[in-house]
Amino acid sequence: MLKVLVLSLIGGYIFSLLHIPIPWMLGPIVVVMLAQFIYKGPLKWSGKMRDLGVVMVGTVIGVNFNIDLFGMIGSILFYMIMLNVILIGGSIGIAYLTSKWAKVPMKAAILGAIPGGLGQIVVFAEEEKVEEIGVISYFQVIRLLLVVVFVPFIVAGQVMSKQPTDAKLTISLVLLIAFAWVCSHLMKRIHLPVAFFITPIILLITLQLTTPIVMPQVPGIVMDVAQLLIGAHIGLMLKPHMIKLPVRVLVGGIFSAFALIVLTFGSSFLMSFTLDTTFATSFLSTAPGGLDQMVLLANAVNAEVSLVSMFQTFRLLFIFILIMPLMKMFYRWREKKEVVYNQEQYQRQYNQGAK
16 A cells, blocks of 8 residues: 555656646556556555545535535436436447447446446446456446546646635544544445445535534645545556456447547537536536546536536436346346246247157
């Protein structure tokens, strides 16, 4: 872990010198990922460190959340549903093309293309007894990496609009992060989806609405630390053994990721037109990356962070609560249909043999 920390600090420092967007996340991702292919010793990063980074992001979003968005929830909800239907439909279409070209089973291709959390998708695949776990993991990881690496440069023109803050780190902010950390663990135990991100936001919004507590200002160092904690984790996700897959699968994963980026690029214009948002806000709201990474980038380019977090959170809940159960029901129905068909075939052959 100390080696990964040093590599992450080096990567973040170099990327900040080069004025690359969100340097303290992209720097650790690139340097740690490359180090795995050169250094053969053990490199590890605790999942709790990544969770702490996500809690910090969620706390900052909660502190600065635009309460006025609740008054628009009725009109926003329609567009959130519509954009997610477009994204899921497009993901299935992309999975179909990938399945045909890369010769990957359709079920594995769909699970690889749907932009949900890697952990939840892999668990679902294991429950469904899908054999191509390695392929699914590669598709999910390569999509996340390509989105996190390329999306910042797509919206990089707006990075300079973010004004630096001279706020100081206060005890009240540290206590809020610690309180959110404890509450997130409690919510995780009752299986709240993306608990380490959603819990701090709900907690801080509740405190703002029900108490006279004044929310502290957030210094830039807090988001830099969050970027590093998350970036180090992502950098370790692409394992060297993943690139030992067939070339068609490797290329198929890259195609699938870029196709999803193009799809969301188009749908972001629809959102920008209908909701009158900036391109950065609409694109980051629909981009198929990790929720925490898109929110970090939204903060860096001064996009509407509250709106981005709402759309990204809704997408994950939409997938976890609706799409996953529907997929499970569909595959159960198809398995029963195949069993009935096989029984009928067997009975027909048996009858013909008897004659």
